[in-house]
Amino acid sequence: MSDFVTFFVFCQALGASVGAVTVLWGEFAYIKAMRDGRIDTAERVHMDIIAKGLRFGMTLLLLSSLGLVIVAYILQATIQPALTTAYWVLIMLALLVICISWALSCKKVSFAFGSAIIFTGWWFLSYLTLGWLPALSFSALIALLVIATAVTYALFYYIRMMAQHYSKSS
Numbered sequence: 001m002s003d004f005v006t007f008f009v010f011c012q013a014l015g016a017s018v019g020a021v022t023v024l025w026g027e028f029a030y031i032k033a034m035r036d037g038r039i040d041t042a043e044r045v046h047m048d049i050i051a052k053g054l055r056f057g058m059t060l061l062l063l064s065s066l067g068l069v070i071v072a073y074i075l076q077a078t079i080q081p082a083l084t085t086a087y088w089v090l091i092m093l094a095l096l097v098i099c100i101s102w103a104l105s106c107k108k109v110s111f112a113f114g115s116a117i118i119f120t121g122w123w124f125l126s127y128l129t130l131g132w133l134p135a136l137s138f139s140a141l142i143a144l145l146v147i148a149t150a151v152t153y154a155l156f157y158y159i160r161m162m163a164q165h166y167s168k169s170s
Contacts, residue, residue: 004071011064013129019057019097020126023119026050027156030115031163054101054122061125062094089141090128097121112160116153120145 029047069081081087097118104114124145127133136144 001071001075005068008064008067008071009129011060012068013126015057015060015062015064016122016126016129017057019054019061020122022050022053022057023122026054027115027119031159034160035163035166057122058094058098061129065090065094085136085138085141086128088138089133090125092142093121093125093128093145097125112157113153116149116156119156120149120152124148 026047029050033047065081065087069087072081100109100114100117100121103109104111104118124133124141133141
């Protein structure tokens with residue numbers, strides 16, 4: 001049964017890492033597409049591939065998380081995942097990324113703000129599943145997420161402004 005735990009932990013980390021790398025790839029693709037001022041067919045196909053990568057990463061992450069919960073229940077683990085802060089942070093981040101992605105696709109949130117939240121959420125998910133996020137309380141992790149999102153938003157704003165300035169001067 002420990003082989004299942006190892007497999008699910010690996011799949012969870014793989015899904016989060018695929019999502020984090022794909023969202024980074026998406027930001028680079030967006031900046032490249034933004035430089036010429038329009039998105040052509042090749043760039044649209046590229047963005048669709050990135051969207052499929054994000055969907056695959058989230059599906060793998062959530063299914064392996066469910067698998068870990070089921071295995072913990074079957075093994076009658078002393079600490080069930082639903083009683084840990086890390087589990088609820090993982091679920092909250094996954095729901096945040098899903099909801100903001102939906103809101104972004106329906107144009108209910110600005111692109112700059114939505115992309116910053118999604119980018120930060122995916123990287124937090126990746127760090128959490130790889131064990132690189134510090135062991136903090138739920139509210140401290142939320143505060144860290146808010147601060148990291150604000151920094152990401154400012155960084156993206158600056159990078160996009162420079163990319164537009166660079167494309168106008170060329």
